[in-house]
Amino acid sequence: MKKHNFSAGPSILPQEVLQQASQAVIDYNNEGLSLIEISHRSKAFVDIMEQARALVIELLGLEGKGYKALFLQGGASTQFLMTAMNLLETKAGYVNTGAWSGKAIKEAQKVGNIVEIASSSDANFNYIPKGFEVPSDLDYLHITSNNTIFGTQFKSFPTTSVPLVCDMSSDIFSRAIDYSKFDLIYAGAQKNMGPAGTTLVVVKEDILGKVTRNIPSILDYQKHIGAGSMFNTPPVFAVYTSMLTLEWLKKEGGLEAIEKENEKKATLMYSEIDLNPLFKGFAATEDRSPMNATFNLVNENLKETFDTMLKEAGISGVNGHRSVGGYRASMYNALPLASVQALVEVMSELENKA
Amino acid sequence: MKKHNFSAGPSILPQEVLQQASQAVIDYNNEGLSLIEISHRSKAFVDIMEQARALVIELLGLEGKGYKALFLQGGASTQFLMTAMNLLETKAGYVNTGAWSGKAIKEAQKVGNIVEIASSSDANFNYIPKGFEVPSDLDYLHITSNNTIFGTQFKSFPTTSVPLVCDMSSDIFSRAIDYSKFDLIYAGAQKNMGPAGTTLVVVKEDILGKVTRNIPSILDYQKHIGAGSMFNTPPVFAVYTSMLTLEWLKKEGGLEAIEKENEKKATLMYSEIDLNPLFKGFAATEDRSPMNATFNLVNENLKETFDTMLKEAGISGVNGHRSVGGYRASMYNALPLASVQALVEVMSELENKA
Ligand SMILES: Cc1ncc(COP(=O)(O)O)c(C=O)c1O
Ligand SMILES: Cc1ncc(COP(=O)(O)O)c(C=O)c1O
Ligand SMILES: [Mg+2]
Ligand SMILES: [Mg+2]
Ligand SMILES: [Mg+2]
Ligand SMILES: [Mg+2]
Numbered sequence: 191m192k193k194h195n196f197s198a199g200p201s202i203l204p205q206e207v208l209q210q211a212s213q214a215v216i217d218y219n220n221e222g223l224s225l226i227e228i229s230h231r232s233k234a235f236v237d238i239m240e241q242a243r244a245l246v247i248e249l250l251g252l253e254g255k256g257y258k259a260l261f262l263q264g265g266a267s268t269q270f271l272m273t274a275m276n277l278l279e280t281k282a283g284y285v286n287t288g289a290w291s292g293k294a295i296k297e298a299q300k301v302g303n304i305v306e307i308a309s310s311s312d313a314n315f316n317y318i319p320k321g322f323e324v325p326s327d328l329d330y331l332h333i334t335s336n337n338t339i340f341g342t343q344f345k346s347f348p349t350t351s352v353p354l355v356c357d358m359s360s361d362i363f364s365r366a367i368d369y370s371k372f373d374l375i376y377a378g379a380q381k382n383m384g385p386a387g388t389t390l391v392v393v394k395e396d397i398l399g400k401v402t403r404n405i406p407s408i409l410d411y412q413k414h415i416g417a418g419s420m421f422n423t424p425p426v427f428a429v430y431t432s433m434l435t436l437e438w439l440k441k442e443g444g445l446e447a448i449e450k451e452n453e454k455k456a457t458l459m460y461s462e463i464d465l466n467p468l469f470k471g472f473a474a475t476e477d478r479s480p481m482n483a484t485f486n487l488v489n490e491n492l493k494e495t496f497d498t499m500l501k502e503a504g505i506s507g508v509n510g511h512r513s514v515g516g517y518r519a520s521m522y523n524a525l526p527l528a529s530v531q532a533l534v535e536v537m538s539e540l541e542n543k544a
Numbered sequence: 545m546k547k548h549n550f551s552a553g554p555s556i557l558p559q560e561v562l563q564q565a566s567q568a569v570i571d572y573n574n575e576g577l578s579l580i581e582i583s584h585r586s587k588a589f590v591d592i593m594e595q596a597r598a599l600v601i602e603l604l605g606l607e608g609k610g611y612k613a614l615f616l617q618g619g620a621s622t623q624f625l626m627t628a629m630n631l632l633e634t635k636a637g638y639v640n641t642g643a644w645s646g647k648a649i650k651e652a653q654k655v656g657n658i659v660e661i662a663s664s665s666d667a668n669f670n671y672i673p674k675g676f677e678v679p680s681d682l683d684y685l686h687i688t689s690n691n692t693i694f695g696t697q698f699k700s701f702p703t704t705s706v707p708l709v710c711d712m713s714s715d716i717f718s719r720a721i722d723y724s725k726f727d728l729i730y731a732g733a734q735k736n737m738g739p740a741g742t743t744l745v746v747v748k749e750d751i752l753g754k755v756t757r758n759i760p761s762i763l764d765y766q767k768h769i770g771a772g773s774m775f776n777t778p779p780v781f782a783v784y785t786s787m788l789t790l791e792w793l794k795k796e797g798g799l800e801a802i803e804k805e806n807e808k809k810a811t812l813m814y815s816e817i818d819l820n821p822l823f824k825g826f827a828a829t830e831d832r833s834p835m836n837a838t839f840n841l842v843n844e845n846l847k848e849t850f851d852t853m854l855k856e857a858g859i860s861g862v863n864g865h866r867s868v869g870g871y872r873a874s875m876y877n878a879l880p881l882a883s884v885q886a887l888v889e890v891m892s893e894l895e896n897k898a
Contacts, residue, residue: 193576200582200584200777203578203581208570211580212567212569215566221547222545222546222547222858223549224557226554226557226785227549227551227555227739228554229552229861230740231866263741264618265762267775267776271760271762297760297761300758301760378777385580385581386777386778386780386781387617387741387778387780406625406651407647408618408619408624408651421621422619422621423619424740425617425740425741427740428779428781504576506577507583
């Protein structure tokens with residue numbers, strides 16, 4: 191039986207995407223070869239790469255606005271370094287919303303001077319800092335749109351005169367916002383876009399080429415752009431499966447349609463957390479993430495019972511991150527409403543039992 | 545019809561590996577979830593990673609010798625940078641056997657002082673330099689065991705007092721040699737090990753931790769070792785498929801058995817190149833690679849006829865690299881002898897026709 195998959199990442203992908211990806215591993219396009227044993231310079235694969243890059247720009251509404259999409263390797267963690275290598279000359283500002291922002295800051299500090307512009311560390315990162323001033327002498331401002339671990343999300347974005355860089359690993363393609371506010375967006379594929387193994391970078395070209403350092407080629411966005419995102423052998427399977435997922439998203443109606451679906455799931459989930467006296471939410475209400483709902487049992491003694499009930503209902507991946515504990519229901523684009531219904535049912539059953 | 549796949553990389557994988565990998569994309573181990581939608585921290589995936597790492601060490605005969613195997617991202621091209629970042633303090637030596645060595649040198653030069661110890665650039669890299677002296681004051685010596693583009697291969701290795709670093713992207717796991725001669729080996733997976741998207745690093749731990757620079761975490765071998773090759777989200781599908789390929793290799797009899805198979809294929813291929821008056825080999829005879837046989841038509845006018853015959857015989861991927869031209873038959877571990885027979889048949893048919 192197919193499980194209800196609330197994994198935080200790698201995470202659920204559309205069933206039809208899994209079918210197509212599986213088939214391509216045997217034979218791609220009836221060409222007598224597997225997708226993963228053809229040259230990345232073949233027309234077949236170059237077409238896939240170009241289609242994937244074009245879909246990104248189209249879905250984000252960035253056509254004709256000077257942006258390029260890249261499918262790289264190394265995860266979002268490599269972007270912590272690459273963003274600084276490509277953009278940091280004098281000083282950059284970071285908003286610290288916990289965990290991932292902290293790591294981004296740590297890596298950028300090895301490259302240059304970093305200022306923490308705002309932080310929610312005073313309350314274990316359960317909220318998004320607001321109303322902070324962004325100095326105008328920064329090379330860029332870096333934020334994390336959605337904190338996967340704490341379950342917080344920026345609802346509006348700082349207005350800046352400096353380039354805005356955003357780690358969108360856990361909420362890219364989940365909502366219809368004005369993406370042209372950002373100058374550089376990056377995201378590991380393994381939540382809303384595809385399998386682990388590729389990282390999306392969307393960059394406004396005119397912010398590049400301004401630092402004086404001699405950037406190693408593999409870390410240089412301009413080199414990757416110049417090579418059509420094929421500076422070296424790309425992660426073929428991950429790019430193809432991402433392309434399939436983006437096609438699926440377009441067919442589903444794009445970001446506006448998926449945002450509505452995500453809102454339905456989030457509303458159902460958070461209502462249960464709030465109304466059920468056995469549970470309490472972790473994140474500040476106004477900053478709650480529709481992607482990752484974090485919550486705790488009021489009475490930890492019920493943990494074993496609850497966990498058993500979850501298992502019996504085929505619900506998978508709702509353990510909180512090892513650094514936070516409690517529970518976390520990740521509700522990415524591909525998660526059906528029915529899975530949230532199944533989880534909410536178990537939560538109310540627990541209430542009836544207790 | 546399944547093609548005869550001579551692609552230089554990404555390249556042919558064992559048919560049974562493709563079947564298993566394809567199945568895992570639908571459902572892994574009957575767990576009700578796809579391999580690519582489970583957490584990389586799950587027991588299922590941690591077991592895969594550990595099995596893959598152990599198989600590498602076992603197949604290379606490096607058990608108990610102080611080596612660690614890592615499955616990273618970024619391709620061999622990222623290793624051009626990482627090796628220098630982790631090992632280069634004062635000066636490193638490089639042997640330049642063309643193309644890939646050249647790129648390795650270029651990236652290392654951004655990190656520190658590089659000396660070219662030997663080069664075959666005087667003959668368009670059609671041979672492997674021999675008899676050169678290796679200074680004893682180098683931080684390391686870097687070589688490329690097999691040049692994928694020119695079809696040359698080191699048959700014996702320089703004796704050094706300094707750590708020996710080797711790019712084995714295109715011939716790792718193809719022959720039974722003493723791998724403990726090397727202190728660091730790296731290889732993009734996409735030839736003998738698996739699909740594109742992961743890079744193998746095998747490193748003798750005691751050469752690490754000796755440079756003074758503050759290495760970015762994602763480029764730091766010690767960080768990756770400390771995290772069990774899970775410093776960040778690994779490329780799940782590529783690691784799993786590599787593990788399957790390594791299991792297949794072990795079942796086939798390991799490196800000694802596969803070396804015999806590779807020799808049979810190479811002998812057949814090079815005999816035809818030599819005996820057939822229509823073709824001439826590119827690489828110096830004693831340095832010929834069993835992995836990549838490079839050759840040219842003596843009379844370029846036969847190209848169209850030959851290409852058509854190849855196509856009709858279902859032979860794929862034998863075009864030479866865009867930087868060299870001519871033909872290149874890549875005969876990696878998974879390529880059956882029957883495919884070489886098919887190619888050789890077409891070559892002699894051309895002779896009969898001409
Ligand atoms: C917001 C965010 N940033 C960065 C990362 C790190 O991504 P990767 O493992 O691809 O390096 C994650 C991983 O879950 C994340 O959620
Ligand atoms: C010997 C050698 N080194 C390095 C590379 C570059 O590998 P990647 O594309 O994984 O960066 C290749 C690619 O074919 C190669 O053959
Ligand atoms: Mg702006
Ligand atoms: Mg409640
Ligand atoms: Mg030695
Ligand atoms: Mg001949």
